[in-house]
Amino acid sequence: MAAARVLLLLSGRPESVGFAQSVCGLLGAGPGPGPWPTHCGWKRGQLLLSDGPFPGASARLPLQRSPFCPFAALDQQPRPPGTELPTGRGVDLGVAVILQSSDQTVLLTRRTRTLRVSPNLWVPPGGHVELEELLDGGLRELREESGIQLPAGQFSWVPLGLWESAYPPRLSWGLPKYHHIILYLLVISQESEQQLQARIQPNPSEVSAFMWLGADVAAAVAATEDGTETPRLLSQELPPSVLAMELEDGAARPLALPMSTLLRTTPATTEDTERVSTGTKFALGLWLQHLGRQSGAHVDPGCAKEAQNTDP
Numbered sequence: 001m002a003a004a005r006v007l008l009l010l011s012g013r014p015e016s017v018g019f020a021q022s023v024c025g026l027l028g029a030g031p032g033p034g035p036w037p038t039h040c041g042w043k044r045g046q047l048l049l050s051d052g053p054f055p056g057a058s059a060r061l062p063l064q065r066s067p068f069c070p071f072a073a074l075d076q077q078p079r080p081p082g083t084e085l086p087t088g089r090g091v092d093l094g095v096a097v098i099l100q101s102s103d104q105t106v107l108l109t110r111r112t113r114t115l116r117v118s119p120n121l122w123v124p125p126g127g128h129v130e131l132e133e134l135l136d137g138g139l140r141e142l143r144e145e146s147g148i149q150l151p152a153g154q155f156s157w158v159p160l161g162l163w164e165s166a167y168p169p170r171l172s173w174g175l176p177k178y179h180h181i182i183l184y185l186l187v188i189s190q191e192s193e194q195q196l197q198a199r200i201q202p203n204p205s206e207v208s209a210f211m212w213l214g215a216d217v218a219a220a221v222a223a224t225e226d227g228t229e230t231p232r233l234l235s236q237e238l239p240p241s242v243l244a245m246e247l248e249d250g251a252a253r254p255l256a257l258p259m260s261t262l263l264r265t266t267p268a269t270t271e272d273t274e275r276v277s278t279g280t281k282f283a284l285g286l287w288l289q290h291l292g293r294q295s296g297a298h299v300d301p302g303c304a305k306e307a308q309n310t311d312p
């Protein structure tokens with residue numbers, strides 16, 4: 001087995017997590033919806049998690065999973081005969097960057113349809129962490145996917161939260177083949193959306209479109225919780241569409257993306273339906289909570305519920 005990327009502090013010592021084990025479950029997640037406050041420490045290429053404080057812990061962050069997380073479901077029901085999950089593998093570590101402009105908008109990218117994992121989803125730039133510092137990994141992924149390289153000294157950053165990610169995302173789609181803990185980092189640029197947009201050069205092998213979301217639209221997207229039967233009532237003031245830029249024949253052209261696309265939830269059957277990923281909705285809620293703390297402004301209660309365990 002390769003060196004473990006995600007370790008849990010159980011019984012007083014760090015332990016690696018098996019691929020089929022639920023990280024949230026091992027850290028004491030109850031039957032409720034979460035999130036669960038988790039103490040974190042990180043070093044080059046590794047993340048150490050615990051449900052209590054420990055020497056070297058550098059943050060206390062909310063840990064969340066989807067209501068239909070397959071690893072939680074596998075914990076609660078017998079595994080059908082003949083079904084096997086990968087052995088000799090642990091839980092991988094990923095990082096995603098919520099890039100905020102000085103105008104208080106954030107960047108999302110749409111993954112291409114040809115990708116094996118999570119095709120056609122709107123997500124922040126991010127990916128697998130190698131043997132590197134987590135911020136360095138996030139900035140590397142931002143540069144590789146969007147072409148944006150932030151000048152040193154012109155941005156600040158703060159960890160937002162943790163997401164237990166599985167793909168496929170539902171057992172009804174098949175047994176999971178990928179298992180990650182995603183650390184969402186908020187990176188706050190001193191440059192405006194217009195300045196950042198002028199430098200965007202998306203990687204067409206990974207990105208098929210990109211857009212900037214303001215707080216109002218982000219709040220509506222974050223409020224469409226996957227797994228709920230009745231979507232929340234949304235503001236009638238929302239625009240019918242959001243301006244995005246779509247890549248076509250090597251050039252970016254304007255795209256009026258219907259608001260209904262951004263408000264879709266994860267389907268029960270295997271589909272590459274264009275939508276915002278469940279983890280991204282969680283991260284947008286945390287971003288809005290952070291904005292509220294910085295400005296003292298009111299934050300939508302649905303978003304505040306998801307981010308309630310975040311420490312300043």
